[in-house]
Amino acid sequence: DGSSQLSAYERKRLKNITENAKFFAALKLHEVSARLRQIATKRQSHATKRAKPRKAEDETVRRRSKRLQRVEPSGVPMPETPAQPEAEEYPQVPAGPLPMIPEDQVGNSTSTEDLLTTWMRISEMKANGTEKRTPDMTRYQDGLNSMVLSEDNVRKVVKFRVCSMAIHPSESTILVAAGDKSGQIGLWNVNCKSEEGARAFLPHSYLVSCMHFSPSNPAHLLSLSNDSLRCGDVTRAVFDEICRSEESFSSFDFLEENASTAVVGHWDGSVAVVDRRTPGTSSELLADIGFTRTRTVHVHPVNKQYFVAAGSVDVCVYDVRYLKSKGNKPVSSLRGHTKSVASAYFSPGTGSRVVTVCADDKLR
Template sequence: MALSQAGPLEPEEVSPRSRQRMQESTPRGSAELPPSPEPAERRAGAERQLRVLLTPLAVGGRRPPQKRLLGAYGGGAEGRAPAGKRLCLEPPAALPSPPGSPSPPATPPAGTPAANGSDGVWDADSDGSDGGDAAPDECSQLSAYERKRLKNITENAKFFAALKLHESAARLHQMASKTQSHVTKRAKPKKAEDETVRRRSMRLQRVEPAGVTVPDVPAQPEAEEYLRVPEGPLPMIPEDQMENSKLTEDLLATWMRISEMKANETEKRTCDMERYQDSLNSMVLSENNIKKVVKYRVCSMAIHPSESIIFVAAGDKSGQIGLWNVNCQAEEGAHAFTPHNYPVNCMHFSPFNPAHLLSLSDDSLRCGDVTRAIFDEVCRSEKSFSSFDFLEDNASTALVGYWDGDVAVVDRRTPGTSSELSADIGFRRTRTVHVHPVNKQYFVAAGSVDVCIYDVRYLKSNGNKPVSSLNGHTKSVASAYFSPVTGSRVVTVCADDKLRVYDTSSLAPTVAALSTIRRNCNTGRWLTRFRAIWDPKQEDCFVVGSMARPRQIEVFQDTGKLLHSFCNIDCLGSVCSITVVHPSKNILVGGNASGRLHVFKE
């Protein structure tokens, strides 16, 4: 704060009205002016003009413009009254300037009103460089409070200037920016509870239910959970092989022995319906004839033609094949092998040599030769196989169907594992193929909604036309098979909940259904689809599983008449989707979704 003196005041020349007008003209926010001195005080002595300039500290090396507040004592107007005290804001001369800013001169420049001692009024546009120290005698005119306040302001300004806060703040900001640029944030470890745990049922985990304790095994990737079956021949070693392999050797020896025995050459004929129904009524199911042969859902079955021993083979959805000697009542009467990686879609004992069991999976066709105790590889393909049947009585060639709709001819006598011929028959999907029992050049193929008969002699890569089309199906067809003796009938199972029988004795271009049987054919995703198969001993009768309760296996005549239902409330409590009938004896076997086989026999 700078104090300057002016000439003596003449209080007689200032009227009260002029004083009120000057107070009203004082701008809002200006410094409050002291009250007017008493006339006696003004008469007592001469007063000098008081001028106080307050300016804030320079920020960033630049001094802001000065501001002045004119007091009520100022404003002398053309001789009406002398100038009174004026309060102006100036930077205190005693405060040090910030670093880098120009220092104000110690004395006002020459020629200025302040230097001349006149009543100078500082303009707002002034750069403030002419502020200097006030005369010592000016402070004597201030009150004790004002002097103390001025002293505090001066000391505070010196203290904050000595701290150099701006320089410290800039230096800290620079150090913080450099530190942050080199800091690398560590990734937070993923908490175990944040991971989504996928629930898997006991069936998907391949865990045996019914309270069986399973040892804790460390979790492994699903791709490495199961061993893959290699290509090429595989030894006949069961999964439950123990140190003593005598039980397995006994089973294979039984298979070899019954294969060497020639079956009676009885001519296939159709007996009268009354006798046939009597034979069906004599076939019953007992607890001793139920056994879990494979681990998972049964997809295919085959029965050995032996008449002395009941020998059954079953394939499940995991590629496992189970062999069961039904006549052996011991627990060791069944053993399981794993020659495939995928579901065993079709199985047949060779009609020429029953020591050979041919099984078809998605990736390969194998022949289980008990004489050499190996599962030999007959054919392999990148495309998925669906079914097969023998083209000749000696079983040297086979017709194979693919899931993508094609068919192929495979010759077992040719070296290698490739097919001889691959043909596109125009199907989107081929589920089953079956060769005519008499005219071996014909075969019937069941596809998505198509069932057609083709001549294998005229197959080519593309553009194959069917010999006959069996019309009427509106949804996907699960199976189509010729009748076993003459091939004059074809039975189909369709997802439209109908069984259809066709007359194929003439092989017309289009054939309509001879009879239709309405029944529930929707097994769902957990059951193998029904396949209606003909009884080899009866030309006009076929067998098929059922969804009805109590659980049963039904026998129909080609006219649509229900002849018999195999059931047992105490022993049969599941759906038997896959069935097989013995070629010469009254034996029926049904397989369910848990790998169990049920044998109905006399």
């Protein structure tokens, strides 16, 4: 029996997965999801009556300008106007916790179980060795110089365009998470060379703009979409909902090493502070920092109370301890950008520098 070789933790996890599967089966979420997908993809065809053609003798000759006839004054026909693409529609997922079941899975799947078990196993190994190491630049440069790209390391992980990505911190196994524009999150075990090494889940209704594995517990994958911040917990096989808002989220970063709190940027320019330990799905604080939009937020690697926010032409550093709903003053403002700023990040290790990416084709 293969279960006798599992640890007590893994047996408990498998029991949790079985109980969760029974719970979500009772909720009939799969049937609701299937109906939502049918509604989103089904196109209603409306029959239209064709008007009877008029007889030639009843028609009066109408004069039409060359513009209406789509003819240039010289008599050369104008090119046809290209058809506008139809707006794409994606299924809407319900609020609240969602089971960690691949979108296309029917029944039980050993390949999905193997992928989730691998994620849990390498997370346990990382949690047991969380001591910080001094960055070895020589080793890092040697690793970059030895990189090659082969066909075995290319995989279709999600259905649509990839908008965000996160890499598990494990040193033994390469586990990659990718979020696409429809709300899908794909998990890929790069070390598994078969097609069974990748699975796609649907925890969001909109574009997944930002993802991070928890630095203290990589069994948790936090993902951000326009309307929600979720935590994928592989030990319980559930995507929990942490925060939900009517305003559109843009990015987030952890304020503490234990990933219990986070600062979240909004496209309308404000920032929010979220505490995962607080019941409910609302933020602790919504602060107006004077931006017209906030594209990225990044927390200082050493002094976690500081974060840098990048907006239209604004790049400012704030102290989260002094944030309030209105009237916030930055600790420092980085000026000189003449066009829109795409992102701003502290340097790793010390955080003594900030790099910005601007639409004027310059890095600062």
